[in-house]
Amino acid sequence: MTNDQSQNSSQSHKRHQDSPDDRTKQIFSDLHLNIDHIKKTLGNSSDIVTRDFRAGKNGEIKLAIIYTEGLTDSASIQDFILDTLMVEMRNSAFDGKVLNNFEWFQQIKSRTLPVGAIMEITDFQKLFHHLLSGDTMLLMDGSPTAIALSSRDWADRGVQEPSSQTVVRGPKDGFTETLRTNTALIRRRIKNPNLWLETKQIGEKTQTDVAIMYLKGVANDKTITELQSRLNRINVDAILESGYIEEFIQDEVYTPFPTVYNTERPDAVAAAILEGRIAILVDGTPFILVVPALMVHFLQSSEDYYQRADIATLIRLLRYLSFFLALFTPSLYVAVSTFHQEMLPTPLLISLASQREGVPFPAFVEAVLMELVFEILREAGVRMPRAIGSSISIVGALVIGQAAVEAGFVSATMVIIVSLTAICSFVFPSNSMAIAFRMLRFLFMILAATFGLYGIILGLIVMVLHLNSLRSFGLPYLAPNAPFILQDQKDNIIRMPHWALLKRPRLINKKDTVRGDASSPKPPE
Template identity: 55%
Template sequence: MGIIKFLSTKFRISVPTHHKQKQSDDDSLRLKKNLKENIQRIKQTFGNSEDIVVREWRTEGSNAIEVAVIYADGLADVKLINQFIIEPLMSLDRYPHFSGLQSPAGNYLDEFKQLLLPVGSIQEGLNLDMLLSGILSGETVLLCQGFDQGLLIASKGWEDRPIQEPTSQTVIRGPKDGFTENIITNIALVRRKIKDPNLWIQGFNVGRITKTSVSIVYVNGIAKDHVVQEVRDRIGRIQIDGILESGYIEELIQDRRFTLFPTIYNTERPDVIAAGLLEGRIAILVDGTPFVLLVPAIFPQFFQSAEDYYQRSDISTLLRLLRYSALLIALLGPPLYIAITTFHHDMLPPRLLISLSAQREGIPFPAFFEALIMELTFELLREAGVRLPRAVGQSISIVGALVIGQAAVQAGIVSAAMVIVVSITAIASFTIPAYNMAIAIRILRFGIMGLAASFGLFGIIAGIIAIVQHLCHLNSFGVPYMSPYAPVVTEDLKDGGLRVPWWKMNSRPSTASKLNQIRQSHSSTTDPDPEGRD
């Protein structure tokens, strides 16, 4: 700085304004040696908020000093602060090694940190910004008269929701614990599943105002290094005022912005995250939400349930095939009914055609508007069931669907066959495990219905081709979205639409990890009974 000042004075060289601004900002963040001034600056920064507690006192003894403890009420553990911070500092005369500090400068902060305070983590706060961030994170700030730095003492103690069973992804067989809104608890849940030092965790603070804690978790040696770096870079490029839920992160880092299909997987289940990490994927945890992100994600992943890996392989395969059948019904149920009843009557058996024609006699609307009315009505009932209080929401949804469907048929607005088709379609959409994928299918169904009403089966086929082409163009952090089907990866088909027995899944998915692909020894992959004998 002296050289810059000399050159600017001697040779009339102008100093860049951004350099002056940076120097000014650094000066404004520096702590002073005056304790009262530091406390006043902290109070002014918080607007004298009543939840910021400041406790000042003067220690006893020959080397008495002025000390202050600052914390946020509700974020810090008051009992811990009183017992392990304030009480030792107010009773220095009980500790013989503090009866007289020999250092003329009185290096109290180092002595406090090394000999007096029985807490787990203590860091030095070198500037005002570090102290403010620590207070808002539940830590306690210790300041002393005559020192231009403070101590950040770990004392987080806010109320948390206990670990409960996930509500969005329930299973019959499998663990019942789920993530909570506390990122520390969530990391511990993952650590309980994977007890390996190669489980690496890197933290970020995202959001200029909220400074939300975000952590990426991966298994070193299994996850691809360039994918891990890509996740770091995308999170580092986020410039936003606040992150309140993992959905913010999901939308800001996804590969394709304009697509209905989710390209990042989210879950409340620690066992799903642990399984993904062991396959080479990267988890993104966000403080304040129980939903954890998992990347890269592929299309078959959204039709798999955690229970698929806890049941026998034949049962899991049957359930997966059932879900893919439900996908076709949820997407093509009403469109096929519209196309056949409007354009392709010859595809129906005569008796069925006569029955449907008799039901539609007197219906004032074409099949497309008939289906549209019923679909919109059901979507309204579904949304109302979610938003209404839990005690009455489910009852109103069921009673509303029955009453409205029966009344619509009796009033001659829709046919009974249309009510059946829409009901089966709705039931099929509920079998899709991922809620965001089910929403995408529901939205696309309306577009396919329009094509069916305009062009019949040709419109449906054109819509399916367009959807498949779009899916094949999607990527998730460099991984083809339709893998292992497009491109075909034969080795990964063992855990796609089918699930082979565990003793045959000896390698990790190549799309997620090309390092350390062997997940079990050869001896454990041998068929224990190759000829089917007992």
């Protein structure tokens, strides 16, 4: 072997010895070696606090605690960990027995520490995960095992009213950025031992906690297995919001329609779980994902179930009317005013023609310009400071619309059309579905300007065929309309009284399909 080959082999052997997988696999028995390794791995970060001390009646035990400042409860560390180990253990001789390191470790774990959650850890990978999650690590000299003590306590926003999905009647609490707070909000509503929670870490760098909640015996086992499989296949370095998870698990990528439902309302998630669907909670975001998600779910609001059935049905009918107006109003105006003037009554046609007399642009260009301006104003209102955002967007729309009409760039009818379309788009309970229709609106305007009403009908046929081809975790996206399920029509466009909704959706749940007894009391006739 040449000198160069020997040198390369030596360097390769050294790199193999210093690789992170080998150096961080098992915890060392030497306390100071463990502390040095933790500090070196974390770059001597100033928020990592290390406290080494002696315990026992004669101070014969060398211990150390390590925690991350800002993620832990300093008071509980002082009162329940340090005070117990340094003061109370000094007065306890454990029945006068002489114990070795292993026995001391077990005594501390089982008889000494008044801490709720305790976990033994033998490798550095789990140690770093618990340490950086807010737990306090207890290390003992001579023991290759560490103890993770539950002491998590970080600043959170607290439970507040949801900002994206408001209701007039109904609960006012909303999810927060803390995973445990969110799971508690759901368990508060469903006090059932079959409500199962499974948690895993996704993200090589962030190690984000991702949990799924479902009602065992109600949720479809195939859907649970499929969701677990899709989550296990995610291999990415960071998960910072539930939107990351949504894009990885959705059935269809190339579609404007959402196939994963998101909400920040605990009552909506609890109702979905009771139907047999599965909730996906991601630490660090108040938006919870729900699967499977059908199109009807995006057009329903939690408040539909808190009002009387007749009121909820009327509101849903208005919502579906707004659905068609938001999608087709600009394109219908462009098609009729450009190709099908004979469809309009003569007085209305003369009025529209007189308004457009000085407008230099065709109806299509006029509609596109106004829609683009309104979308820009809406985005500006969202991004600007909340105190002035809404007023700026409203004033901007009024000023620009009035000035454009007076300058002769657009007609007054077009301002009405765009305003009506914008108002109808705000009726959607789900923002993700509203965005989909805002995108399709421009496509239908192009078809209307090219082929007139024939283009709109062609686009509608293609859209329905596309919707019919979509699946959400194997379920048809247009169910219960396509395929048509008669029993599920009680909670579709109309909403029957609660005493009539005794069956869960048939496609979502195939085991425990009964919500209640058919002999439940009904209103007197």
